[in-house]
Amino acid sequence: MVxxxxxxxxxxxxxxxxxxxxxxxCHTQAKTLxxxxxxxxxxxxxxxxxxxxxxxxxxxxxxxxQIEV
Numbered sequence: 001m002v003x004x005x006x007x008x009x010x011x012x013x014x015x016x017x018x019x020x021x022x023x024x025x026c027h028t029q030a031k032t033l034x035x036x037x038x039x040x041x042x043x044x045x046x047x048x049x050x051x052x053x054x055x056x057x058x059x060x061x062x063x064x065x066q067i068e069v
């Protein structure tokens with residue numbers, strides 16, 4: 001089993017959107033967080049299945065920080 005980091009945002013239409021940090025272009029959306037996680041897992045599985053060599057960089061995700069300017 002492999003662990004991936006996902007960023008989750010809420011768009012202007014109220015949908016939750018996830019982006020898999022380690023897999024460029026791997027993202028999805030859903031109305032609920034539960035559905036989003038399910039769809040994200042499906043997207044990762046399909047991404048890895050379609051990619052001849054997974055595009056994993058080996059870099060470690062450090063964190064996410066919000067700043068106010």
